[in-house]
Amino acid sequence: MKKTIxxxxxxxxxxxxxxxxxxxxFIDTGYWILxxxxxxLLSLLIICSRYYNYHLAPFYGILLxxxxxxxxxxxxxxxxxxxxxxxxxxxxAVVKDIPRIRINSxxxxxxxxxxxxxxxxxxxxxxxxAWFENSESAACLVPGEKIYFHQSPNLISNNNNPFExxxxxxxxxxxIYRQVYLPSDRWMRIDGGISLTPFRLAQRFRMxxxxxxxxxxxxxxERHILSALTLGYKRDLKPETKSIFASAGAMHVLAVSGxxxxxxxxxxxxxxxxxxxTKAGRYIFLILVIxxxxxxxxxxxxxxxxxxxxxxxxxxxxxxxxxxxxxxYNTLAASAFFLLxxxxxxxFDAGFQLSFLAVSGIVFLQPRFEKMINxxxxxxxxxxxxxxxxxxxxxxxxxxxxxxxxxxxxxxxVSGLFIIPLVTILIPLGxxxxxxxxxxxxxxxxxxxxxxxxxxIVSLLETIEKLPLSLINISFSxxxxxxxxxxxxxxxxYIHTRRKIYIKSxxxxxxxxxxxxxxxxxxxxxxxxIIVYNTDDLVVHxxxxxxNYIISDNKLPEEGYLKDMIINTVINLKxxxxxxxxxxxxxxxxxxxxxxxxxxxxGKIFQMxxxxxxxxxxxxxxxxxxxxxxxxxxxxxxYVRLFITNKKKSTNNPGIGMKVHYLQVEGAYIEKx
Numbered sequence: 066m067k068k069t070i071x072x073x074x075x076x077x078x079x080x081x082x083x084x085x086x087x088x089x090x091f092i093d094t095g096y097w098i099l100x101x102x103x104x105x106l107l108s109l110l111i112i113c114s115r116y117y118n119y120h121l122a123p124f125y126g127i128l129l130x131x132x133x134x135x136x137x138x139x140x141x142x143x144x145x146x147x148x149x150x151x152x153x154x155x156x157x158a159v160v161k162d163i164p165r166i167r168i169n170s171x172x173x174x175x176x177x178x179x180x181x182x183x184x185x186x187x188x189x190x191x192x193x194x195a196w197f198e199n200s201e202s203a204a205c206l207v208p209g210e211k212i213y214f215h216q217s218p219n220l221i222s223n224n225n226n227p228f229e230x231x232x233x234x235x236x237x238x239x240x241i242y243r244q245v246y247l248p249s250d251r252w253m254r255i256d257g258g259i260s261l262t263p264f265r266l267a268q269r270f271r272m273x274x275x276x277x278x279x280x281x282x283x284x285x286x287e288r289h290i291l292s293a294l295t296l297g298y299k300r301d302l303k304p305e306t307k308s309i310f311a312s313a314g315a316m317h318v319l320a321v322s323g324x325x326x327x328x329x330x331x332x333x334x335x336x337x338x339x340x341x342x343t344k345a346g347r348y349i350f351l352i353l354v355i356x357x358x359x360x361x362x363x364x365x366x367x368x369x370x371x372x373x374x375x376x377x378x379x380x381x382x383x384x385x386x387x388x389x390x391x392x393x394y395n396t397l398a399a400s401a402f403f404l405l406x407x408x409x410x411x412x413f414d415a416g417f418q419l420s421f422l423a424v425s426g427i428v429f430l431q432p433r434f435e436k437m438i439n440x441x442x443x444x445x446x447x448x449x450x451x452x453x454x455x456x457x458x459x460x461x462x463x464x465x466x467x468x469x470x471x472x473x474x475x476x477x478x479v480s481g482l483f484i485i486p487l488v489t490i491l492i493p494l495g496x497x498x499x500x501x502x503x504x505x506x507x508x509x510x511x512x513x514x515x516x517x518x519x520x521x522i523v524s525l526l527e528t529i530e531k532l533p534l535s536l537i538n539i540s541f542s543x544x545x546x547x548x549x550x551x552x553x554x555x556x557x558x559y560i561h562t563r564r565k566i567y568i569k570s571x572x573x574x575x576x577x578x579x580x581x582x583x584x585x586x587x588x589x590x591x592x593x594x595i596i597v598y599n600t601d602d603l604v605v606h607x608x609x610x611x612x613n614y615i616i617s618d619n620k621l622p623e624e625g626y627l628k629d630m631i632i633n634t635v636i637n638l639k640x641x642x643x644x645x646x647x648x649x650x651x652x653x654x655x656x657x658x659x660x661x662x663x664x665x666x667x668g669k670i671f672q673m674x675x676x677x678x679x680x681x682x683x684x685x686x687x688x689x690x691x692x693x694x695x696x697x698x699x700x701x702x703x704y705v706r707l708f709i710t711n712k713k714k715s716t717n718n719p720g721i722g723m724k725v726h727y728l729q730v731e732g733a734y735i736e737k738x
Contacts, residue, residue: 075398081130085137086409099139141409148191152217154182159260170196171203194244208268211258216251218243224599225732228633238410267363287519295495297321297365312530314477321365326374351386369417376400426461455481468546540637548578597734609656611641648674
């Protein structure tokens with residue numbers, strides 16, 4: 066084990082850097098102090114190097130680890146320093162990415178470069194999420210174009226509903242802290258105002274390529290899938306299309322990653338590999354392949370997965386050109402190290418985590434699985450290799466994918482059997498369509514071929530989606546995720562070292578997992594809880610043990626944000642299928658009594674919706690949940706301890722002893738008893 070670690074020098078400094086980034090995300094300290102400490106320790110390290118001997122080796126190693134931990138903290142703090150938030154003037158901004166056209170608006174990310182207030186001009190460097198009123202002018206915006214706008218952005222906030230995706234933190238990780246809505250009369254183009262960087266120029270090329278697909282004979286669904294597969298542009302994908310791929314365990318092919326970069330690399334090697342025959346040609350090939358890989362990464366949006374793949378292929382190509390043997394684990398660790406050094410927020414990106422875990426699983430497990438079956442037939446070996454790759458990826462990524470997405474595709478190995486070969490054909494076809502779009506006959510033939518393959522892929526995935534238990538909804542709490550991850554790591558260490566201690570640690574962690582599951586089930590049996598969600602419509606979730614009831618003022622739609630929010634709560638709390646009710650329904654069972662908007666639930670009395678008076682002076686609710694705050698609800702108002710409303714803060718004073726909970730300000734209301 067020690068020799069293995071010595072062969073992966075980047076692994077040790079990567080672990081130290083990751084620890085530093087994690088620490089930096091929790092502590093609050095100035096990065097200039099960290100720079101000073103790092104400089105002092107680096108000076109000590111240089112002194113130790115000059116007088117290095119065997120006895121100083123432990124001190125040298127500890128000092129080096131501490132330096133990289135401090136480097137991680139410093140890099141995180143420096144990268145995430147917030148800009149100055151200006152208000153009340155005029156902003157000069159540049160469009161960073163391809164605008165997204167929606168039904169009623171146009172969404173784009175702007176980079177504010179200057180702020181004008183009176184006669185003063187302030188330089189600024191702030192990313193702002195902007196929604197433009199839908200108009201022809203907004204639809205024609207392109208990356209690199211400059212605009213003026215005079216509307217102060219607002220800080221991004223969450224609805225603070227339980228188990229809700231943390232959209233605010235997600236955007237903060239991308240250094241976007243504010244958002245703004247711009248009506249047509251609040252912004253204008255700057256004539257001749259262009260600010261191009263390599264990334265923005267690449268996004269312009271991406272727009273042109275998307276235009277070629279748009280002008281083709283492909284249907285909307287086929288065009289959107291091909292755009293995602295070749296250009297990494299997934300914004301136009303319909304929810305039902307994403308659902309088909311997710312249910313069949315093929316969602317990963319829609320994210321540009323190692324498969325796509327590998328196809329680009331192999332195609333380039335096949336076409337221009339002859340250049341490497343001379344010594345000078347090896348270096349020319351090296352420069353060309355690195356340029357091609359990173360140009361593709363730029364065009365596809367520089368996602369963590371494509372950056373990882375491009376960096377790994379770059380390292381491998383450099384090693385081959387210099388005739389140096391490379392350790393794949395060290396190459397993987399080096400790629401992660403440099404990507405985190407450039408952008409430490411990558412560590413918290415699900416795509417980054419899944420990408421590196423998937424490759425680690427393929428490298429470590431797939432060769433071992435492949436040796437289980439020896440067959441002389443090449444076709445069988447090929448499909449067995451696809452199955453082993455799929456299984457290896459799922460084994461290493463399933464804890465984190467369940468932790469983030471609360472679902473597990475059962476038939477992932479079936480979809481992989483045909484999705485990988487078909488996508489391997491489809492991606493080059495997509496690029497050939499872009500190259501030969503000016504040649505009518507050839508272009509038409511390529512388009513027909515791509516259309517046929519995409520329809521075949523979707524039809525096969527739809528068949529898999531309809532199979533029983535194709536997608537299992539399951540969730541892991543943080544302790545469960547950590548324990549199950551520990552079990553997988555211990556198992557891998559045993560496979561590698563054959564040391565019995567790892568079997569013991571696996572069994573101990575498995576026992577902890579069972580204990581955690583038992584504690585969760587016991588807590589579920591005694592749970593009594595009310596959740597009032599922060600939404601435009603009033604939605605109340607009542608929970609008693611595993612039984613739960615959804616009471617709303619209107620019938621909920623079959624799909625959308627409201628339904629997803631409820632399903633997230635049900636899955637994460639491991640509840641039974643909820644009973645859906647309307648506030649003015651009459652309902653009765655062993656847990657709930659509902660009549661005339663008055664609800665009796667597990668010893669608590671609630672009034673839901675607007676009512677001019679209580680049912681009686683005897684039955685007085687503790688909590689009133691309504692969109693309307695009427696100062697004269699009832700003569701018995703003094704008994705109401707809490708009023709919950711989804712409207713903005715009112716100037717009316719609450720009743721005597723009554724507290725008002727404003728959902729839009731304070732987020733969802735949760736009470737347990």
